[in-house]
Amino acid sequence: MEKPISNKKRLSTARSLSAGNFVKKRVTLFGTSAIASIILAACGSSSSSVSPKATTVPTGKSYFVGKTITFIAPDAPGAQDDTIMRAAATGMGKYLGCSVKVTNVPQGNTMPGQDEAASAKPNGLTIGYLNVASDLDAKAESKPGISFNLDNVEFLGSPPAPFNVMVSSPTSSYKTIQDVLDSTTPVKVLEPASGGATSTVKVFISAYNANMQLVTGYANSSALVQGFLRGDGPVTDTAEKPLLSAIASGKAIPILQMGSPDDNPASRVYNQLKNVPTLKQLISATPPKSQAGKDLLQALINYRSIPQQWLFVPAGTPSNVVATLQAAMKAAFTSKSTETKLAAEGLATGYISGSQGLTDVKLMQAAVPKVLASLKK
Numbered sequence: 147m148e149k150p151i152s153n154k155k156r157l158s159t160a161r162s163l164s165a166g167n168f169v170k171k172r173v174t175l176f177g178t179s180a181i182a183s184i185i186l187a188a189c190g191s192s193s194s195s196v197s198p199k200a201t202t203v204p205t206g207k208s209y210f211v212g213k214t215i216t217f218i219a220p221d222a223p224g225a226q227d228d229t230i231m232r233a234a235a236t237g238m239g240k241y242l243g244c245s246v247k248v249t250n251v252p253q254g255n256t257m258p259g260q261d262e263a264a265s266a267k268p269n270g271l272t273i274g275y276l277n278v279a280s281d282l283d284a285k286a287e288s289k290p291g292i293s294f295n296l297d298n299v300e301f302l303g304s305p306p307a308p309f310n311v312m313v314s315s316p317t318s319s320y321k322t323i324q325d326v327l328d329s330t331t332p333v334k335v336l337e338p339a340s341g342g343a344t345s346t347v348k349v350f351i352s353a354y355n356a357n358m359q360l361v362t363g364y365a366n367s368s369a370l371v372q373g374f375l376r377g378d379g380p381v382t383d384t385a386e387k388p389l390l391s392a393i394a395s396g397k398a399i400p401i402l403q404m405g406s407p408d409d410n411p412a413s414r415v416y417n418q419l420k421n422v423p424t425l426k427q428l429i430s431a432t433p434p435k436s437q438a439g440k441d442l443l444q445a446l447i448n449y450r451s452i453p454q455q456w457l458f459v460p461a462g463t464p465s466n467v468v469a470t471l472q473a474a475m476k477a478a479f480t481s482k483s484t485e486t487k488l489a490a491e492g493l494a495t496g497y498i499s500g501s502q503g504l505t506d507v508k509l510m511q512a513a514v515p516k517v518l519a520s521l522k523k
Contacts, residue, residue, distance in 0.1 A: 206470030220259020237478030301503015304453035318380035334379035
């Protein structure tokens, strides 16, 4: 069991941040990406729990044996969150010897669900989900958001940020991202009507002053990939499974990992991604010409290439319970079976230490105004 980070130490660190950035209510974070509507008996049966032998159960684990942990998912079922939690909850339940219930609160763009989890009893049996990017976006634009601030938190871990892969058609002249940046004629880039991928490409174009022309209007990622495969344009990007399938079959050439960590778990499943540069590597090898462009691309990296989702338990949860939950989530998200399953679906997994949590949120917080200002141009 890993030693939990000192609350006192984290409190001291958090208070050094600028006023107004954070919380009235203390919450404790750990974990992965999103969750969806399921009830899983993670120990193998929905009607029973597996109790490990008393002689082998550490004190922390023994607290959860025979209990049910409720995850409050602040979104609707059926999306990628459902896939992630079906894999994760099973591993977590096996580790703890308990059952896991996942309940959806999809109203209000994830905000009500986050609030409900933050105000639950701090006994380690209610787990919530923070959408840090949306929370910071809402605050920056003075829109309705969560009722608590992100202050004085203890980050116990996260999976890598979701990845987006920019690809080109094998029949086009664009074999690398440098070919795209060097093009003297407009390069058509297919994008959905809206969403994170489209925003990322817009900021990328602005940072490099690239000769790229967005072709939008695709209803969803599947329609986007279909348009790319029939020749609507030579370049596109998304993280959906259809695109990864096109990469694996040679129908798409990956040229840039747009929202990926340097060590992308999917690159260990899809060999074609192993030598594809990330934004971090691109800014080092081929930085934008202007300082403003460099600053904007770095903001994009901080906004898209670090964890944006965290699971959390309410303020006041005992430290030994938090530490045990951290170990359970780490075990669930670093298992080879979970990594392979989620990466095959175009989803990121793995584990990032909680010691990075506060630093990452500060980087995102600083990046949000620059990214949003670029999108409004």
